[in-house]
Amino acid sequence: MLGLFGTLNMGARSLQTQQQGVEVAGHNLANVNNPAYARQRIQIQSSQTVPDAVGPQGTGAENVAIQQVRNALVDRQLFGEISVTGLLESEQQAYQYAQANLGQRIDRSASGAEGAAAAEGVGGQNGIAEYLNGMFASWQSLSTNPTSSAERQVLLLKAQSLTTQFNQVDQRLTNLRGALNNAVQNDTIKVNNLLTEIAELNEKIINTENGSPGFANDLRDTRIERIESLAKLVDIQTIELNNGSVNITLDGNLVVDDQNVLDTVESYDDGTGRQFTRLQTSGTNLSLAGGTIAGAITARDGGVQSLQDGLNELAALVISEVNSLHQGGFSQTGSTGETFFTGTTAADIRVNNVLLNDPSLVQASGDATAVGNNTVALQIAQLASKRHATLSGQTFGQTYGQIVAGLGQNLNVVNDSLSNQKIVETMIRRQRDSISGVSLDEEMTDLLRFQRAYQASAKLISTVDEMLEIVMSLKR
Amino acid sequence: MRVTSNTFPNLLAGQLEQLSQRQNRLQNQAATGQRIQLPEDDPTAMRRILDLQTEAVGISQYRENIQRLQEYSQVSYGSIRALKGLVDKAGEIATNVDDLESPDARQAYATDVTGLIEQALQNVNAQHRGDYLFSGTRSDVPPYVAVRDSNGRVVSVTYQGNNELASAEIAENVTVSTMTLGENTTGSGPRGLISDSRAGADFFNHLVSLRDNLLAGNKTAIRTTNLQELGQDEDNFLVHFGNVGAVQARLEAAESISRTRSQSVEVLVSKEADADLAQTLVRLSETQNAYQAALQSGGTILNQSLLDYIR
Numbered sequence: 001m002l003g004l005f006g007t008l009n010m011g012a013r014s015l016q017t018q019q020q021g022v023e024v025a026g027h028n029l030a031n032v033n034n035p036a037y038a039r040q041r042i043q044i045q046s047s048q049t050v051p052d053a054v055g056p057q058g059t060g061a062e063n064v065a066i067q068q069v070r071n072a073l074v075d076r077q078l079f080g081e082i083s084v085t086g087l088l089e090s091e092q093q094a095y096q097y098a099q100a101n102l103g104q105r106i107d108r109s110a111s112g113a114e115g116a117a118a119a120e121g122v123g124g125q126n127g128i129a130e131y132l133n134g135m136f137a138s139w140q141s142l143s144t145n146p147t148s149s150a151e152r153q154v155l156l157l158k159a160q161s162l163t164t165q166f167n168q169v170d171q172r173l174t175n176l177r178g179a180l181n182n183a184v185q186n187d188t189i190k191v192n193n194l195l196t197e198i199a200e201l202n203e204k205i206i207n208t209e210n211g212s213p214g215f216a217n218d219l220r221d222t223r224i225e226r227i228e229s230l231a232k233l234v235d236i237q238t239i240e241l242n243n244g245s246v247n248i249t250l251d252g253n254l255v256v257d258d259q260n261v262l263d264t265v266e267s268y269d270d271g272t273g274r275q276f277t278r279l280q281t282s283g284t285n286l287s288l289a290g291g292t293i294a295g296a297i298t299a300r301d302g303g304v305q306s307l308q309d310g311l312n313e314l315a316a317l318v319i320s321e322v323n324s325l326h327q328g329g330f331s332q333t334g335s336t337g338e339t340f341f342t343g344t345t346a347a348d349i350r351v352n353n354v355l356l357n358d359p360s361l362v363q364a365s366g367d368a369t370a371v372g373n374n375t376v377a378l379q380i381a382q383l384a385s386k387r388h389a390t391l392s393g394q395t396f397g398q399t400y401g402q403i404v405a406g407l408g409q410n411l412n413v414v415n416d417s418l419s420n421q422k423i424v425e426t427m428i429r430r431q432r433d434s435i436s437g438v439s440l441d442e443e444m445t446d447l448l449r450f451q452r453a454y455q456a457s458a459k460l461i462s463t464v465d466e467m468l469e470i471v472m473s474l475k476r
Numbered sequence: 477m478r479v480t481s482n483t484f485p486n487l488l489a490g491q492l493e494q495l496s497q498r499q500n501r502l503q504n505q506a507a508t509g510q511r512i513q514l515p516e517d518d519p520t521a522m523r524r525i526l527d528l529q530t531e532a533v534g535i536s537q538y539r540e541n542i543q544r545l546q547e548y549s550q551v552s553y554g555s556i557r558a559l560k561g562l563v564d565k566a567g568e569i570a571t572n573v574d575d576l577e578s579p580d581a582r583q584a585y586a587t588d589v590t591g592l593i594e595q596a597l598q599n600v601n602a603q604h605r606g607d608y609l610f611s612g613t614r615s616d617v618p619p620y621v622a623v624r625d626s627n628g629r630v631v632s633v634t635y636q637g638n639n640e641l642a643s644a645e646i647a648e649n650v651t652v653s654t655m656t657l658g659e660n661t662t663g664s665g666p667r668g669l670i671s672d673s674r675a676g677a678d679f680f681n682h683l684v685s686l687r688d689n690l691l692a693g694n695k696t697a698i699r700t701t702n703l704q705e706l707g708q709d710e711d712n713f714l715v716h717f718g719n720v721g722a723v724q725a726r727l728e729a730a731e732s733i734s735r736t737r738s739q740s741v742e743v744l745v746s747k748e749a750d751a752d753l754a755q756t757l758v759r760l761s762e763t764q765n766a767y768q769a770a771l772q773s774g775g776t777i778l779n780q781s782l783l784d785y786i787r
Contacts, residue, residue, distance in 0.1 A: 107508075133533035140537045141544075378643075404522060444786065
């Protein structure tokens with residue numbers, strides 16, 4: 001038998017147990033909107049029994065631990081999916097910028113000088129396609145009226161619009177690649193900060209859990225949140241150890257071991273102006289398959305690079321083809337040998353200043369003595385429909401179309417992949433939510449449960465108190 | 477599956493986002509009437525549209541070329557018709573010469589012919605948009621300069637142009653020239669308007685000869701030689717009439733083909749780029765209904781809580 005005082009103690013312990021239950025429910029309720037939080041459960045266990053004539057007798061209940069409800073497998077799956085989402089989001093953003101930089105869109109209601117194609121009912125606005133078409137159309141116009149200074153002026157303006165557009169798009173794409181390099185550098189710094197934070201959290205968790213009962217639940221939640229942030233940047237592998245710490249592996253290299261950061265990540269220039277990542281101490285180059293860093297690198301060296309290369313190739317061929325014909329022609333003054341374009345790429349293509357200063361020097365004639373000769377103008381105009389072997393047998397316009405479609409395809413594929421990926425990630429998040437998420441209904445019910453138990457325990461104490469009073473009154 | 481407090485709100489937020497995106501896309505399609513605006517919308521269709529646009533701009537340019545050529549051809553036609561009028565008058569004078577006995581009358585006719593020579597010179601040196609019409613591609617110099625005697629009468633003319641024609645495109649790799657050469661005495665290539673060795677035409681020299689024969693009273697020469705020569709000139713002008721007419725017919729045909737092509741390209745672009753408005757609006761209204769339903773059902777569920785039922 002516990003005796004009256006023993007029972008009184010049991011009542012007091014029970015009050016504490018139920019009160020802690022209310023506290024845990026309150027903690028859960030408070031964190032209902034914390035996305036990193038996993039619901040906690042109080043683990044109640046019967047207290048140690050005491051021997052009695054009728055056998056071991058129970059002494060009530062006590063709390064042994066507050067445990068969070070998590071599934072490590074789902075967590076690990078989510079890290080992987082977050083990395084893939086990060087990769088795709090970063091790629092999508094880069095390609096969306098590239099698409100905006102290219103400025104090629106269909107607007108069938110466009111108006112104004114550059115809306116000529118739109119006025120024809122076929123759309124088109126201010127992209128390279130329109131300027132390219134415009135320039136060759138101007139060569140056609142000049143071929144019908146080779147002595148007209150107005151046509152020459154218009155031709156030079158159209159050619160300038162084309163070169164300006166080439167220059168601007170190339171500059172914007174160069175800036176975009178620069179921005180992607182910066183993103184790699186900035187994300188690398190974030191990765192290192194997160195690695196340090198995770199190592200520190202590992203240390204705190206080991207210290208808290210080592211030798212004491214229960215778990216460092218809230219520190220673990222914070223760590224999960226940091227690991228998720230890290231997974232967004234780089235694809236990682238995690239290994240949970242028995243001492244409560246989580247080791248982090250990057251591309252097969254252990255970088256966080258318990259409370260130690262074994263290696264950090266640094267970005268480096270590979271000599272071509274492109275930033276890549278490697279481990280700082282070991283110098284191992286990282287080949288990342290997920291995360292925003294990998295996305296930025298993939299977009300920079302993939303779609304954005306091929307877009308820029310394609311435009312450069314196109315510009316180079318436009319320059320060389322137009323120049324080789326133009327140089328053989330004769331101007332209104334009979335002069336010859338001048339180039340139409342200067343420069344060699346999309347970045348530096350310009351209309352020759354000599355011609356801009358004096359449009360009569362445009363060499364449209366094939367005969368030094370005949371200003372009305374238009375053979376060169378006509379040949380240059382016909383370049384627009386010529387199929388070039390170096391462009392895989394395509395015309396300038398078709399090549400540009402292919403470049404645009406290539407970018408569109410890249411973005412389209414990423415868009416589709418990302419929307420599928422979001423579905424996958426959402427499913428896993430829901431799965432995790434169904435395991436670890438807080439339910440207000442459950443917590444409210446728990447609250448009632450513990451409240452009633454608390455009331456009952458208090459009743460026990462008052463009953464024992466009355467019994468004690470009876471015992472005390474026996475002596476009077 | 478265990479449903480927690482955030483399951484509903486997260487799900488609802490995701491659904492509303494998806495529906496908003498769809499509404500946005502459909503609204504944009506309805507407002508612009510276009511299915512495709514950016515390369516990402518449909519890369520292969522975008523590529524086809526760009527190709528079609530290039531084709532459309534090309535066709536539109538060909539139509540402009542055709543208009544310019546038509547304009548040039550009409551101006552040339554005007555000059556040739558005026559020259560034909562002059563050869564007719566010269567022919568009349570040569571025919572009437574038999575009736576003229578008095579030197580004064582012949583003198584008067586000779587003066588008429590002098591006038592015809594000057595008119596012919598003026599006509600053949602006509603300009604259009606600053607270019608001489610009949611100098612070949614040396615369009616910056618007048619085709620004919622006159623050599624005059626001390627009385628200011630034209631004794632001969634010199635052709636300054638060349639015998640090269642400039643042509644322009646009216647369709648892919650189809651070129652047409654509406655130019656007419658003033659002179660071609662090479663015996664090959666395009667026919668000269670004033671002087672052509674194959675046709676025996678040499679209008680100025682024939683007029684000068686007529687005038688000189690009138691002044692000299694050489695009726696026999698006028699009858700036997702000048703009349704025949706002027707006949708050759710007239711025939712030559714008629715050939716040129718025919719040529720100009722043929723070119724104009726060709727230009728009109730090309731213009732009509734271009735117009736048709738232009739329309740069919742428009743139809744093709746429309747097929748690729750335009751949204752089916754009826755379908756778009758129906759889908760937009762469906763999406764709006766779904767959006768409202770999601771808001772309503774979500775609002776009802778989110779409002780309900782155990783808290784409403786416990787004290």
